[in-house]
Amino acid sequence: MSRELTTASVPQEQQLAYWREAMSTQPVPTAVARPAGGPFAGRITTHQVGFLHVSSVEADAHRTSRTSGHIGRSRESFVMLGVQVSGTATLAQDGRRATVGPGGLMVYDTARPYFLDYPERFSTRVVRLPRRSLALPDDDLRRITATAIDTTQGYGAVLTPFLSTLVASAPSYSPAAAGRLASGVVDLFATLVAEQADGAGPGPQDSRGALVARIRDHIDGNLGDPALSPEAIAKAHHISVRYLHRLFQDEGITVGRLMLRRRLEECARELARGGRVAPTVSSVAQRWGFVNPAHFSRVFRGSYGISPREWRSLSAGGSRDSRQPLVAPERAR
Structure with missing residues (x-):
């Protein structure tokens, strides 16, 4: 034309x-x-x-x-x-x-x-x-x-x-x-x-580093949303998915793995909290964005080496070192 x-x-x-x-x-x-x-x-x-x-x-x-x-x-x-x-x-x-x-x-x-x-x-x-x-x-x-x-x-x-x-x-x-x-x-x-x-270099209103920080905050604030994805994150920040992935090239982790790691960390933290009425594994998983309990158990074991129930039991029984940070190991990074 x-x-x-x-x-x-x-x-x-x-x-x-x-x-x-x-x-x-x-x-x-x-x-x-x-x-x-x-x-x-x-x-x-x-x-x-x-x-x-x-x-x-x-x-x-x-x-x-x-x-x-x-x-x-x-x-x-x-x-x-x-x-x-x-x-x-x-x-x-x-x-x-x-x-x-x-x-x-x-x-x-x-x-x-x-x-x-x-x-x-x-x-x-x-x-x-x-x-x-x-x-x-x-x-x-x-x-x-x-x-x-x-x-x-x-x-x-x-x-x-x-x-x-x-x-x-x-x-x-x-x-x-x-x-x-x-x-x-x-x-x-x-x-x-x-x-x-x-x-x-950094501009008066923003920089790449500041944008990455905002994206990390956005991920942390929306971990419980099952719809959280690289596409949703890019749209929320008015950037392309391609540019989003480019931003994280220097972060040592992909956006998808960052979301997974942060969700696992929050699940591990909540399961370790214990209390009189301990939440079920499936309810904790759903609260942090995992739709499929079986998938959650599989990725949790892959990252922490034990199942979510075993993690909760060890935490309740005091077997887990309280000084150990609740961070998924390198396999989830």
């Missing part, structure tokens, strides 16, 4: 008004200002590549701005990746401003106001990613908008030519290839964001 928007067939005196009206009704509406009078010519050719929309844009000098009013009228948020082909562009967003020339890469988020200034005739290639397809932490994404991205090394050097080729060759892709390429763009961009976040 392709669409073309052009002033070529519009009377010269109406071209700027036509362009302004067209830009105000796009999926990402913006306002257009022209610094000087005279004729205006512009053309946008858009293709769909999987779940992405890619565009080649050529136009005379102008400035586009996206305000809170535009944002309020939009149904969906996008992340825009622009590769400058000719001319220069200045992007301002999130309190920063960056200027790029030919070969430069810029990133902006349509969920927040921005402006783009093109002081001369220009050509650019733009890839529009649905914000929901990225599921990146807002603070990591904010670090990369309106910044000077190095396109000579690192993932910037990989992503930029890939985007340029993707747009230029968009009509030739089969549906199956288009879907794979769209997923590739998401993976490459997410990796670029992670690279930039790692290099920038």
Whole structure:
């Protein structure tokens, strides 16, 4: 599917008004200002590549701005990746401003106001990613908008030519290839964001370490929910499952094993507590998110070396060393 928007067939005196009206009704509406009078010519050719929309844009000098009013009228948020082909562009967003020339890469988020200034005739290639397809932490994404991205090394050097080729060759892709390429763009961009976040260090509002800490707190607060899963955790923190697993690569434990270990620890702690009316093993298991008692007994024995009932009996009889921490051993880590 392709669409073309052009002033070529519009009377010269109406071209700027036509362009302004067209830009105000796009999926990402913006306002257009022209610094000087005279004729205006512009053309946008858009293709769909999987779940992405890619565009080649050529136009005379102008400035586009996206305000809170535009944002309020939009149904969906996008992340825009622009590769400058000719001319220069200045992007301002999130309190920063960056200027790029030919070969430069810029990133902006349509969920927040921005402006783009093109002081001369220009050509650019733009890839529009649905914000929901990225599921990146807002603070990591904010670090990369309106910044000077190095396109000579690192993932910037990989992503930029890939985007340029993707747009230029968009009509030739089969549906199956288009879907794979769209997923590739998401993976490459997410990796670029992670690279930039790692290099920038902790931001004013968040850091990877703080995000991991919040996720650990979330897991501890929801251990009793049988629906707790990597997918549910990622959704609660507005990140992708892929990014969630990447966050825990340096933690020495997977998210799934962390959930299992913490549930087993709480079960062991409760079973060891004893008292006049000891809870049943199955009730303890269900309280901490284990739906199947047989499965619970199997994983408990695999981690602690004895069954839950034996653990409770040893604790009640004082056979277990009270100084022993109630932590599942290495097999559950």
